[in-house]
Amino acid sequence: MKTYEVPLVPGPVSVPVKFREAYMTDFGSSDLEKDFYELLKENQRLLREILKTTNSVTIQSGEAMLVLWGALKSTVCPKDKVLALSNGLFGHGLGEMAEAVGAEVRYLEAEDGRFIEKNILQRELDSFRPDVVTAVHCETPSGLLNPIGDAAPMIKESEALFCVDFVASAGGSDVRVDEWGIDLGLLGSQKCLSLLPDLSVLTVSERAWRAAERVDYAGYDAVLPWRDAEEKMEMPCTHNWHANAAMNLSLKSLLEEGLENSFRRHNETAVYCRSRIASMGLELYAREEELASPTVTAVRIPSGWTWPRLDASLREHGMAVGGSYGQLAGKVFRIGHMGSQADIGLVRKGMDILEEVLNK
Numbered sequence: 296m297k298t299y300e301v302p303l304v305p306g307p308v309s310v311p312v313k314f315r316e317a318y319m320t321d322f323g324s325s326d327l328e329k330d331f332y333e334l335l336k337e338n339q340r341l342l343r344e345i346l347k348t349t350n351s352v353t354i355q356s357g358e359a360m361l362v363l364w365g366a367l368k369s370t371v372c373p374k375d376k377v378l379a380l381s382n383g384l385f386g387h388g389l390g391e392m393a394e395a396v397g398a399e400v401r402y403l404e405a406e407d408g409r410f411i412e413k414n415i416l417q418r419e420l421d422s423f424r425p426d427v428v429t430a431v432h433c434e435t436p437s438g439l440l441n442p443i444g445d446a447a448p449m450i451k452e453s454e455a456l457f458c459v460d461f462v463a464s465a466g467g468s469d470v471r472v473d474e475w476g477i478d479l480g481l482l483g484s485q486k487c488l489s490l491l492p493d494l495s496v497l498t499v500s501e502r503a504w505r506a507a508e509r510v511d512y513a514g515y516d517a518v519l520p521w522r523d524a525e526e527k528m529e530m531p532c533t534h535n536w537h538a539n540a541a542m543n544l545s546l547k548s549l550l551e552e553g554l555e556n557s558f559r560r561h562n563e564t565a566v567y568c569r570s571r572i573a574s575m576g577l578e579l580y581a582r583e584e585e586l587a588s589p590t591v592t593a594v595r596i597p598s599g600w601t602w603p604r605l606d607a608s609l610r611e612h613g614m615a616v617g618g619s620y621g622q623l624a625g626k627v628f629r630i631g632h633m634g635s636q637a638d639i640g641l642v643r644k645g646m647d648i649l650e651e652v653l654n655k
Contacts, residue, residue, distance in 0.1 A: 301614040304617045305435050305616075318541065329528075338543055341547065345470075345546065346471075346498060353518065365497065369506075371393055376424065380403050381404050382405035382410050393429065408581050420452075431460040444474070456478045467487040480498035561633065561637045562589045564638065565637075594627060596625065596627060616645070
């Protein structure tokens with residue numbers, strides 16, 4: 296398998312050796328041993344600090360789609376009304392998932408490269424009266440960081456449950472679960488935490504727990520069995536001790552750096568990346584500077600190039616970036632500068648390679 300000297304894919308990101316080493320340790324049974332439950336509770340405590348919440352935190356074994364599905368199937372009944380805020384593939388996808396559960400879904404789509412205007416959101420909240428509102432903080436396919444904090448007061452006033460995917464932002468950008476009234480907050484291990492894609496995190500408010508009790512969904516991805524599982528020392532399924540040990544190292548490393556310092560590092564790297572992109576005469580997908588994500592930059596494919604040709608040329612020079620999905624497939628490419636890859640030295644190498652390739 297080929298490896299790349301300049302890894303700048305938008306996740307799963309490069310995993311530092313010190314985190315990988317946790318997988319080389321032999322542990323006991325996660326179902327039975329007190330040490331595992333103490334580790335799990337410490338990780339929950341650290342995540343509450345990072346996500347700025349007093350809500351429950353569940354840590355489940357599986358990639359982030361596990362909790363995206365689990366959150367919706369556990370709290371949405373057939374015929375419930377779901378308002379899906381969308382300016383990208385994942386925002387729209389949350390609505391499609393709710394439809395699969397049987398909900399009545401209304402999609403509120405933003406213009407290309409923008410987010411939904413407040414007056415339009417308020418109008419839809421008033422007319423549709425949703426039971427649940429879904430949104431994505433960082434739309435990785437389009438490189439957009441959405442102003443969830445601005446929309447939050449209107450959603451709170453509507454009394455709808457608020458479900459937010461911050462898989463690609465938490466740790467690299469400020470996430471305020473309690474202040475923003477997020478009832479269901481979704482996180483994966485493979486983005487800013489710089490881990491393998493094997494753990495998923497869900498923050499659950501008391502309102503969301505009550506909704507889960509009402510729905511009483513039973514399945515591998517169900518939320519309700521995780522309520523107080525660590526206190527009861529009863530796992531719904533065999534957990535991943537190795538991954539939790541690696542997560543513990545990652546969370547402590549992030550807090551030792553300091554959240555504000557991490558946000559600054561991500562932002563400075565993103566600003567440098569965008570400045571180099573502009574100097575090459577390339578066009579960002581984000582229409583407004585404040586919507587450009589600090590964790591991933593989406594760039595329109597330059598004139599005269601196709602994505603397969605550009606991708607192949609960059610890989611020949613030892614650099615891996617990402618394409619995109621859905622309506623943006625073949626139209627933009629993405630540079631992932633999150634977690635371990637939020638490094639100006641690494642991004643500088645990548646931009647030098649991109650410039651060399653484009654100038655050939």
